[in-house]
Amino acid sequence: MSFTFVDIEQRKKRVIIFLFLFLSGFYFLGAWLIYMTVRGFFMLKMTYGKISFLSVPASHLWSIFAVSVIAGGLQWYDSAIHGTRKILRRFKADAPDPDDVYHRRLDNIVQEVRVATGGKSIGCVVLPDYAMNAFSLMDFRSQPVIGITEGLLSRLSRPQLEAVIAHEAAHIVSQDTLIKTITFSLFGVYGIALNGLCGSLKGSSRRYSSRGSGGTAVLVLLLITVIWTIHTFSKLLSMFISRQCEYRADATAVRLCRDPLSLAQALHKISRTWRGGGLGYENLAGLFIINPVHSDLDEKESLFSDMFSTHPPVKKRIRTLLDMAHTDYATMKQKADGIKKVRYKEVHVVDVKEPRWYLAEHGDEWAGPFSALEIAGMKEVRHDMFVRKQGTADVNFLYMDPLLVKTVKSCQENPQSTHCCPRCGGVLNTVLYEGAPVERCSLCKGILLEENKVARILTREEQGFSDALIRQAKLISGQKKTADYSRTGLHSEFKCPQCGQIMVRCFYSPAYLIEVDRCYRCGLIWFDTDELEIIQYLVENSRT
Amino acid sequence: MVAIWIIIAFFAAAVLGVIAIYNKLVSLRQRVKNAWSQIDVQLKRRHDLIPNLVETAKGYMNHERETLENVTKARQQAIDASSLKDKMQAENFLTQTLRSLFAVSENYPDLKADQQMLQLHEELTTTENKIAFARQYYNDETANYNTNIQQFPANTVAGLFNFSKEDFFEIEDPQEKKTPQVDFNK
Numbered sequence: 001m002s003f004t005f006v007d008i009e010q011r012k013k014r015v016i017i018f019l020f021l022f023l024s025g026f027y028f029l030g031a032w033l034i035y036m037t038v039r040g041f042f043m044l045k046m047t048y049g050k051i052s053f054l055s056v057p058a059s060h061l062w063s064i065f066a067v068s069v070i071a072g073g074l075q076w077y078d079s080a081i082h083g084t085r086k087i088l089r090r091f092k093a094d095a096p097d098p099d100d101v102y103h104r105r106l107d108n109i110v111q112e113v114r115v116a117t118g119g120k121s122i123g124c125v126v127l128p129d130y131a132m133n134a135f136s137l138m139d140f141r142s143q144p145v146i147g148i149t150e151g152l153l154s155r156l157s158r159p160q161l162e163a164v165i166a167h168e169a170a171h172i173v174s175q176d177t178l179i180k181t182i183t184f185s186l187f188g189v190y191g192i193a194l195n196g197l198c199g200s201l202k203g204s205s206r207r208y209s210s211r212g213s214g215g216t217a218v219l220v221l222l223l224i225t226v227i228w229t230i231h232t233f234s235k236l237l238s239m240f241i242s243r244q245c246e247y248r249a250d251a252t253a254v255r256l257c258r259d260p261l262s263l264a265q266a267l268h269k270i271s272r273t274w275r276g277g278g279l280g281y282e283n284l285a286g287l288f289i290i291n292p293v294h295s296d297l298d299e300k301e302s303l304f305s306d307m308f309s310t311h312p313p314v315k316k317r318i319r320t321l322l323d324m325a326h327t328d329y330a331t332m333k334q335k336a337d338g339i340k341k342v343r344y345k346e347v348h349v350v351d352v353k354e355p356r357w358y359l360a361e362h363g364d365e366w367a368g369p370f371s372a373l374e375i376a377g378m379k380e381v382r383h384d385m386f387v388r389k390q391g392t393a394d395v396n397f398l399y400m401d402p403l404l405v406k407t408v409k410s411c412q413e414n415p416q417s418t419h420c421c422p423r424c425g426g427v428l429n430t431v432l433y434e435g436a437p438v439e440r441c442s443l444c445k446g447i448l449l450e451e452n453k454v455a456r457i458l459t460r461e462e463q464g465f466s467d468a469l470i471r472q473a474k475l476i477s478g479q480k481k482t483a484d485y486s487r488t489g490l491h492s493e494f495k496c497p498q499c500g501q502i503m504v505r506c507f508y509s510p511a512y513l514i515e516v517d518r519c520y521r522c523g524l525i526w527f528d529t530d531e532l533e534i535i536q537y538l539v540e541n542s543r544t
Numbered sequence: 545m546v547a548i549w550i551i552i553a554f555f556a557a558a559v560l561g562v563i564a565i566y567n568k569l570v571s572l573r574q575r576v577k578n579a580w581s582q583i584d585v586q587l588k589r590r591h592d593l594i595p596n597l598v599e600t601a602k603g604y605m606n607h608e609r610e611t612l613e614n615v616t617k618a619r620q621q622a623i624d625a626s627s628l629k630d631k632m633q634a635e636n637f638l639t640q641t642l643r644s645l646f647a648v649s650e651n652y653p654d655l656k657a658d659q660q661m662l663q664l665h666e667e668l669t670t671t672e673n674k675i676a677f678a679r680q681y682y683n684d685e686t687a688n689y690n691t692n693i694q695q696f697p698a699n700t701v702a703g704l705f706n707f708s709k710e711d712f713f714e715i716e717d718p719q720e721k722k723t724p725q726v727d728f729n730k
Contacts, residue, residue: 101662108670115582116677118685158669258680432659 008175015179020076023186026230027068035064075186083139083185087284090192092452093125093147100456101435102153109162110146113169116256122146122169126153128452130459131276132269135287136168138177146172149276154459156266163253163263167289170252176245183241184284190231191283197224241286243312250317260324264332267321271314286310356390357404371429372407381408421446422494422503422517422526434460447532448497451523457532458539465537469530473537476514492517498524512538565701572689576710579682583713586674587622587635593671594619597664601645604655608648614641628711642668679713686710
């Protein structure tokens with residue numbers, strides 16, 4: 001890196017002072033406008049038109065100034081301290097799940113890159129979105145984090161993911177991330193507020209139009225105008241975020257992981273898919289590895305786009321990387337696409353390292369093997385049955401096995417603690433499906449899934465499908481026009497396995513008309529046998 | 545009189561210069577040591593993982609006793625090695641035996657699908673990569689340090705206070721020289 005530590009620190013200081021002044025200026029302007037309006041209003045009332053807007057008492061001016069500096073300071077402090085947390089909460093980002101195969105791999109890769117940077121403190125989070133993108137965040141208090149979407153996590157190979165994470169780590173090491181995080185959490189909020197207000201205006205206009213009360217709508221409209229002005233001005237700040245950051249981070253990433261080809265492939269893959277436009281990513285565009293929304297400005301190389309664009313042309317980035325790797329575009333593309341075709345075809349749902357037992361009544365045949373929860377869920381289970389642990393030969397009574405006794409006891413005392421299948425009453429086992437832990441009924445093979453885990457399953461493509469399932473899926477997708485909406489939104493016959501309330505029957509989404517049962521209180525979805533697989537098949541085929 | 549002052553000033557400047565160079569060299573050497581300790585941590589982690597791996601593989605591989613014994617032997621050698629040179633050799637040998645173990649495991653589909661084996665695979669992959677990155681970082685720091693103690697005027701200070709060159713952590717395996725990435729999943 002051409003940057004020394006001292007350079008970085010100096011630049012950081014400059015940027016921070018500038019941001020603070022910019023913000024205070026904003027508040028000063030706003031306060032001034034409000035002051036003038038109020039003053040004009042009162043004067044109009046009292047003196048009938050003898051107003052002079054220019055002569056303002058110095059004491060008033062000073063107090064406006066003080067107010068704007070204090071307000072600016074408070075907002076700046078809030079962003080600099082809580083910026084990371086606020087943005088992560090907005091994106092519903094979560095720490096990687098240690099039981100999930102893909103998440104564990106991500107965590108390992110981040111640790112690897114940490115080693116390559118000489119042991120910098122870097123954390124990671126996962127965004128439950130289908131889009132492919134990555135970003136990094138850093139503020140003055142919390143640990144710097146790298147955020148990866150589920151889509152990116154499932155569709156990049158290990159070296160490619162490593163290269164992307166090295167790119168983000170490079171931003172953190174050079175502290176570009178700190179500046180960007182503070183800038184965007186200061187000014188990105190206006191864009192977010194604008195989106196929210198526009199949404200509520202639409203809602204309210206629909207609600208109030210019949211009654212003719214538009215007072216709220218006018219107020220909202222006024223607010224939108226004010227915020228829109230600020231938002232537009234704050235876009236000027238993108239001048240400030242240099243395109244050079246991305247080139248530099250690419251170069252540092254190559255120095256960290258010595259693999260320019262994989263980074264080029266990753267950029268190529270990300271640039272050709274949905275990168276999260278519409279999810280609110282665009283308000284924080286500068287934080288991402290590739291701009292979430294496509295803009296022609298990004299792809300140009302002129303002084304104008306150098307000034308106003310936050311991302312350099314992807315083509316040029318890839319070309320630079322390919323020069324480093326001594327290959328050309330065609331071979332890179334061939335290799336990048338080649339990876340996608342390697343798919344596991346066999347179905348493998350494996351229990352997560354649970355011991356299992358064979359079970360027998362006196363004089364009966366051995367049955368099983370069952371897991372502890374399955375045995376506890378059986379109606380006819382008694383303490384004097386024989387058990388034999390899988391993999392061993394010694395036979396015991398059930399009451400001699402402490403783990404079984406404990407499970408059976410807790411199950412009898414508190415039937416809600418073990419989740420039972422809402423359809424058939426079988427025991428739900430935690431199994432790995434597409435590398436993610438899901439609760440699956442041991443008898444009817446239905447799946448209970450938290451809503452925020454659905455994205456994990458639907459983006460991963462390890463699972464193969466049987467011909468019968470494909471036929472069924474095609475049948476359902478063909479029925480879209482004649483779909484029966486009469487049963488949706490009603491109470492289903494199932495109770496939520498977690499809270500015991502009646503679930504709601506509805507279509508999975510307007511695009512995929514599969515009836516599922518939801519519990520809106522716990523955020524759980526119950527998929528009957530094969531339903532999740534059908535949705536998965538439809539999603540995968542809509543993509544290709 | 546002026547001459548004396550000039551001489552004193554000259555000496556003062558020289559002493560200050562020596563102090564500055566000395567401090568810089570000390571911090572560079574410390575960074576090399578730190579980088580080495582990072583490698584050491586990762587090597588240890590690999591040594592801890594291997595018994596588990598061998599135990600899991602044993603259940604499935606009946607005809608590959610020799611390969612498994614080789615891995616265990618190489619691990620013991622690596623643990624026993626004391627000097628840096630021995631250590632490097634033993635670790636390189638261990639990497640080779642591990643690679644042949646994974647090559648052989650391709651013939652056992654049950655073993656490849658075993659959940660615990662998959663987990664060990666991932667753990668070993670990440671440890672191998674960490675070793676590679678830690679070695680890369682160590683070599684970068686060592687190169688930086690070695691260049692610094694050979695440059696004028698630091699070389700005089702280095703000679704005076706016994707700063708000696710550090711060894712690189714080198715790889716003998718030509719296959720691994722190509723890329724630092726080890727991906728067992730391929």
